[in-house]
Structure formats: structure tokens, C-alpha cells
Amino acid sequence: MNDRKRNVIEKAHELFIEKGFHATSIQDILDYSGISKGTFYNYFISKNELLMEIFRAAFRKMEMARDALLLGQDAGDPEVFMKQIEQQMTANRENKIIPLFEEVYFSGDNELKQFIEIGQMKILRWFSDRLANITDDHCSPYLLDAAIMLNAMLIQYVRFYRKAYGNSVSMLPVVRYSVNRILNLMEEVTLSQEQLLSPELLDVWLPVSNREALDWRSKIHSVISRLKKLDCKNKVHLQKLTFLEEELRSKEPRKFLIDSIVFSMSADFNRETHELQALIDEHLLEKA
Amino acid sequence: MNDRKRNVIEKAHELFIEKGFHATSIQDILDYSGISKGTFYNYFISKNELLMEIFRAAFRKMEMARDALLLGQDAGDPEVFMKQIEQQMTANRENKIIPLFEEVYFSGDNELKQFIEIGQMKILRWFSDRLANITDDHCSPYLLDAAIMLNAMLIQYVRFYRKAYGNSVSMLPVVRYSVNRILNLMEEVTLSQEQLLSPELLDVWLPVSNREALDWRSKIHSVISRLKKLDCKNKVHLQKLTFLEEELRSKEPRKFLIDSIVFSMSADFNRETHELQALIDEHLLEKA
């Protein structure tokens, strides 16, 4: 992706955070980011498409940050889960993702709607997976119900808790309270065997293709971000990794390029590059 | 209110249900309801104002229907509560209230936003009051938490349950499940004394003025609807009651008119009219 384009995305995001999506006109974006109308419509098919790019970028970041919190931790520890959720919530607030979501979700554009819906399903899936880590195997038939209710609680409590205690209050008490409620509730429904929605529905709602595609990519990205941290002052190193991220994001990543870059780093970071190479070899096909 | 105006409101609501708020242009409404643009802006300050009138009308209807279900029933019976909720949900679906809500809530107009927010607070208040009927007194510190969580669950489950089983499926299982979860949860937090939000916040959020104004009016309306049922074939009787509803809805109800109509019915319905007269005398001031 172009640096210029990325700058437009960032600047537009700032404006959207400040004034909202609808209240920010294309002209505002042009003025603020210093490009012309023609270029804008070269980069983005429409204003909606720009918003989707913002969402994509924000999602990637948040998912990576969330998964990074799990590294080296006990996946079965509820405390880790809570920390992850809290972090998501603060990131959400900073990016104003949810308000932007909501502002746009109900305004007719079907493509945008579907895009957001997939995002929500991914959140449900993540809740469900993480709850599975924490709870007993007997609870598995009730994972979707639990994920839905946890999601519901968090969304609503954000509203009201902020309304009560101000916008910048920590959400940790809410998260702790909600997760505790859900864990208790899961025990209860496991005993009484009450199920509303089967967890298998999630596989229907979130097509596997969609899921897997992101799954290994997000793994790769988490390795890359780890690598970035390992030598964050080396400019060439960072350039390489940023290029890798770019290339992996494209429709047809050129494997030979990726291979050589990974190879060029293997001397310094043997362990990580090995992991990276394995992931790439497994999922990325040589272009014919 | 004008019959002509009411017709516009109904026709516009039909269009909104069919195509959504934003996708319905003023011109569509003019064509479909057979009035001119000038008249439209005589009746309504703006398109948003029209939507608010639609909401108001729908709310009144739904509140009355909901309260009617309670008449002569045991307020402490969870089953009655569940029936009420289910009825609200089907009414919501028929009027597409929630989608319209959401479509409009995030589109900048602050007046509309505030209006909707008050509506949501009223729902929370109602949940809270009804849960108080059902549960033990010790649970009272946890009523707001419970109301918020119940609301959250219902909203989210509507989405996913309909997604799973189609749009016209009965919501009763969802309601039963959710209410049961909440009741269990209230027991639990009463024991552990975990509170996130104090019920007193509700009094802050929903200004008393706003609340009381609707409170006695809704009581009056529930008496009127009872009276309507008592002799639903008598046209004059119904005309009188409908007129009463109209007059009570206006800014300055003419007490002398209301008094005489109520008096004219007292021969046939002594008990009910007495109740009605008491409510009116208590809350309605003679115009100077």
C-alpha cells in the first residue's frame, strides 16, 4: 500500500473520531490530508470503502495486540482473558470503533453491513474459543450462548458504566463482573442442560474460509510484531518486516520475495524466522 | 390531532417499515400519503420530527398493551413478566421499531438521540420495577444491574436467534431463558453482594418530571383501554373514550370536557369512572 494512501486513511480516521463519519465530508478529508478529489477516488471507490479500510487496519492492530497478551501466558487463566478484554475495550474507545460501527451499520450499505457482521462473528468466535480454554469440557454445548451473553453484557455496560462514571473510567470492574457472571451462568446451564443456540451455528455464520484465512495470517503477523520488538531500532530490519506485512496482505503474495527476506533475517533471529517460514510454507503457495 | 396528519404518520410508518428511514425520501411520503410538500412541513418541522411522532405513537401503543397484560394478574408471577416481554418483542418486530431506532440513533441528530435515550431508560425502569415485583426485597440493590443485563441479553438474542431460526420464530424460549438467567444471577449477586451500578442512577438518568408525567398518564390510559373492552361494540362509548385519549394527549387538556365525558359514563361504569376521575382530579389542573 502507498504511503500516501496510508496517510489519507490515518487522517480520515482522525476526522471520523473527532466529528463522526457522516459529519465528515469528503472535502474535509481532502483538505485535511492534502490530496485532491481525483486522487481520493483513485485510492478509494467510495467513502464507505475508505471506512472499511480504516476498520480493517484497526481490526488487525487490535487482534494482534490481543493475541500478543496471550503469549507465554496460561490460556486457562480467567485473569488473562479479562486483561485481553479490557485491552480491546480501551483500544475500541481510542479508535472510536464502536460508534463508527454503529453509525454506519444501519445506513443502508449492504457491503459495509456484511463486513461488520463478519467482524462481530469473529468476536463471538474468539469469546467462545477463550471461554472454552477457561471452562470445563462439559460446558462446550453452551459456549455460544455464553459468548453471546458476554458480548451483550459488555456492550451494554460500556454505555451505562461510562454514562455513570465518565468516559475515561477503567472498564476492568465491568469486565471482571461480566466474566464472573458468565462463568457462573455456564456452570448453571451445564447442570440444567439449557441450551438456546448450538455452538455449531457459529461455523455456519462464520464461513471456515473466512476464518482460516485470517487465522494463519494473524499468527504470522503476531510473529512479525514480535520480531519488530526484538530489534526496534534497526531501520533496515523494520523496513523488511513492514514490507513483509504489506506483501502478505496483498492478494497474491510473491513467495520468492518473502522467502528471501525471511532468509536474510534468519542469521540474527533463527528461532522466530523458523517459525515464520514454517507458517509461510504451510499456507502460501508458490505462484505458477 | 388531525386525521389527515395521522394518516401521513401511518403511511410514512408503512414506508419506513418497508424501505427504511433513510431510503424513504420526503417525496416518497408525499406521493404515498397524497399531500403536498407545503402541508408536510406544516405538520412536521422535519423528517426527524415525523419519525419521533411515529415513535411516540408506537411507544404509547406498546406501553398500553404491555400494561394491559398485567391487569388482574399477579405482578409477582414471572410468567406474566415473560408474556409481557414477549409481546413487546413481537410488537417491536411488527413496527420495526428497533431497526428504525438503530438506523437513526447514530446519524447525528441530537434531539432524536436524546429522545431515544429516554425511551431506553424507560424500558430499563420498567424492567427494574417488574423485577422488583418478582424478586425478594434483598435483591433491590442489584435491580439496575439485572435490568441492564436482561436488556442486553434480549437485544442480542433477538439478532442471533432470528438469524438461526428465521424472522418469524417465537421469542418465548429466548425470553424464558433470559429471565431465568437473570433471576439466578440476581440470587447470586445478592449473596456475594456484587454491585456494578446503583439503582439510584436510574433516577438521575430518567428525570422524575419525565417519568411522572408519563406515569399517571399511562395509568389513565390503561383504565381507558379497560373501559373500551368492557363495551367494545358501543360506538358512542368508543368515540367518547377515543376523544378522551386525544384530549389527554394534548398540551392543555380541557378539564371541563373530560369531566363531563367521564360523568356521562359514570352511570354505566361507576367503578372505573371513579378511578378515572380520581386520577384526573389529582393530576389535571383546571385551566385558568
Place this chain on the structure above:
DNA sequence: ACCTTTTTTGGAACGTTAGTATAAATAAAT
């Protein structure tokens, strides 16, 4: 350095929207 191709520019123009203004026509009230 020169030519070619790509990208960028910025303004004009289009279609659609909510809302305003207004003069003429119609209906209601006195």
C-alpha cells in the same frame, strides 16, 4: 536530456437529498 507513461490535480458538472419561499387555489369560519 528526452520522450512516454502514470499519477495527480482541481474544478466543473450531475443527481439526489432535506428543507425554504411563495403565489395561487381551495376550504372553513364568520
Place this chain on the structure above:
DNA sequence: ATTTATTTATACTAACGTTCCAAAAAAGGT
């Protein structure tokens, strides 16, 4: 019958997202 209020029809404004395009600038190739 005359006044008053309401309704109609139409033209108009301002804003918006989007399209189009010719000219300018930048990048790339030789």
C-alpha cells in the same frame, strides 16, 4: 359574502457523494 386559514404546486437553495476531464506534475525508461 368576505375574511381567514389551510393546502397546493413549483421553483429554489445548499449540501452531499460521485463522475468526468483536461491540464499539470512526477516517475520511469532509454
